Amino acid sequence: MSDTTGNKHKAEEKAGAEPEAEVMAEAAADAAALDDGLDARLVVEHGASFRLDVTLTARPGDVVALLGPNGAGKTTALRALAGLVPLTAGHLRLDAVELDRTPPEERPIGVVFQDYLLFPHLSALDNVAFGPRCHGAGKAAARAEAAEWLARMDLAAYASARPRRLSGGQAQRVALARALAVRPRLLLLDEPLAALDARTRLDVRARLRRHLADFAAVAVLVTHDPLDAMVLADHLVAIEDGRVVQQGAPTDVARHPRTDYIARLVGLNLYRGRARGHTVDLDGGPAITVADDLAGPVCVAFPPSAVTLHRDRPTGSSARNLWRCAVAGLETHADQVRAELTGELDLAADLTTTAAAELDLHPGATVWAAVKATQTHAYPA
Numbered sequence: 001m002s003d004t005t006g007n008k009h010k011a012e013e014k015a016g017a018e019p020e021a022e023v024m025a026e027a028a029a030d031a032a033a034l035d036d037g038l039d040a041r042l043v044v045e046h047g048a049s050f051r052l053d054v055t056l057t058a059r060p061g062d063v064v065a066l067l068g069p070n071g072a073g074k075t076t077a078l079r080a081l082a083g084l085v086p087l088t089a090g091h092l093r094l095d096a097v098e099l100d101r102t103p104p105e106e107r108p109i110g111v112v113f114q115d116y117l118l119f120p121h122l123s124a125l126d127n128v129a130f131g132p133r134c135h136g137a138g139k140a141a142a143r144a145e146a147a148e149w150l151a152r153m154d155l156a157a158y159a160s161a162r163p164r165r166l167s168g169g170q171a172q173r174v175a176l177a178r179a180l181a182v183r184p185r186l187l188l189l190d191e192p193l194a195a196l197d198a199r200t201r202l203d204v205r206a207r208l209r210r211h212l213a214d215f216a217a218v219a220v221l222v223t224h225d226p227l228d229a230m231v232l233a234d235h236l237v238a239i240e241d242g243r244v245v246q247q248g249a250p251t252d253v254a255r256h257p258r259t260d261y262i263a264r265l266v267g268l269n270l271y272r273g274r275a276r277g278h279t280v281d282l283d284g285g286p287a288i289t290v291a292d293d294l295a296g297p298v299c300v301a302f303p304p305s306a307v308t309l310h311r312d313r314p315t316g317s318s319a320r321n322l323w324r325c326a327v328a329g330l331e332t333h334a335d336q337v338r339a340e341l342t343g344e345l346d347l348a349a350d351l352t353t354t355a356a357a358e359l360d361l362h363p364g365a366t367v368w369a370a371v372k373a374t375q376t377h378a379y380p381a
């Protein structure tokens with residue numbers, strides 16, 4: 001993305017040049033831009049039963065999320081990028097350098113594992129310094145670098161703490177600092193928020209989003225959680241059975257899911273609007289109260305499972321977000337029902353078949369839909 005902006009700038013500077021020369025210069029700049037970032041086709045076979053074959057491309061600054069059901073091949077893709085499993089076929093180029101034969105420790109790649117894998121006997125500082133040390137830095141230089149990264153992560157006060165004294169969110173930031181301290185050209189994050197409880201997750205997700213936004217190279221993350229993917233990534237790649245079944249910008253994938261699994265997974269309620277503190281005025285819709293405190297254009301997302309439905313207007317409910325809607329459609333998946341609602345706000349709600357029967361939901365029925373502010377996530381658009 002930074003390249004695109006840079007090229008535009010260069011093209012503007014050249015506004016007075018010969019048209020042909022200008023076109024040539026732009027073409028050259030484009031070609032150079034394509035040489036930056038990730039260009040991979042990952043083919044990995046696990047015996048006769050599983051074959052991964054996915055193509056991933058990304059520009060520096062892009063955050064790509066790999067989404068998919070259990071066993072889809074997300075972790076295998078991440079491990080192939082890291083060099084922990086060999087490619088059966090395909091290629092892996094990073095900034096135009098072939099990496100498929102480069103051993104893992106020599107790849108310019110930082111990895112944040114799901115359970116962080118911090119060394120329990122080392123302080124936070126030495127955990128972070130481990131990265132630069134492995135890349136050949138001297139002890140003092142590695143520690144100085146580590147101290148800078150911990151400060152950037154607001155963890156300077158925890159430099160001498162052992163991992164067991166850190167909260168889940170702090171441990172995650174130490175792991176992120178360790179991965180970033182090697183100044184990787186590719187950052188890999190395996191379920192970066194999975195180990196955290198719901199409340200911590202909200203804060204850590206927002207922080208991680210900021211760090212990823214500052215990160216100038218390519219980041220690839222694996223997640224099961226559509227909200228994480230929507231908030232953290234600017235490109236989603238949905239994998240099923242070792243194949244890419246859909247990819248694109250999060251809002252496009254959410255609006256036009258191509259498979260049933262994706263529809264279930266990313267069927268987030270996602271809106272655009274303008275924030276003023278904890279209130280977001282949705283474009284062409286009502287205001288919604290959110291947990292985040294923001295200003296200006298934002299996206300607001302919440303999963304259908306966060307919506308509670310009531311036949312009568314709930315009294316004494318603390319939910320500020322309450323809308324009168326009509327049931328436009330009902331779809332049953334196993335023991336879950338997804339209700340499509342239209343009205344003050346168009347939204348999807350998930351409930352159990354029992355709850356749907358108790359509410360006597362049927363197309364045309366009028367319901368009240370409520371969502372707690374803490375179940376929403378707002379982020380700059």
Ligand SMILES: Nc1ncnc2c1ncn2[C@@H]1O[C@H](COP(=O)(O)OP(=O)(O)OP(=O)(O)O)[C@@H](O)[C@H]1O
Pocket residue numbers: 046047050068069070071072073074075076077
């Ligand atoms: N080392 C291995 N040897 C043989 N088969 C493997 C190996 N690792 C993974 N598999 C198989 O490859 C397939 C893809 O697994 P993978 O872990 O990449 O999926 P995933 O999308 O990350 O799933 P999950 O969300 O459950 O972590 C599965 O069928 C798995 O059993």
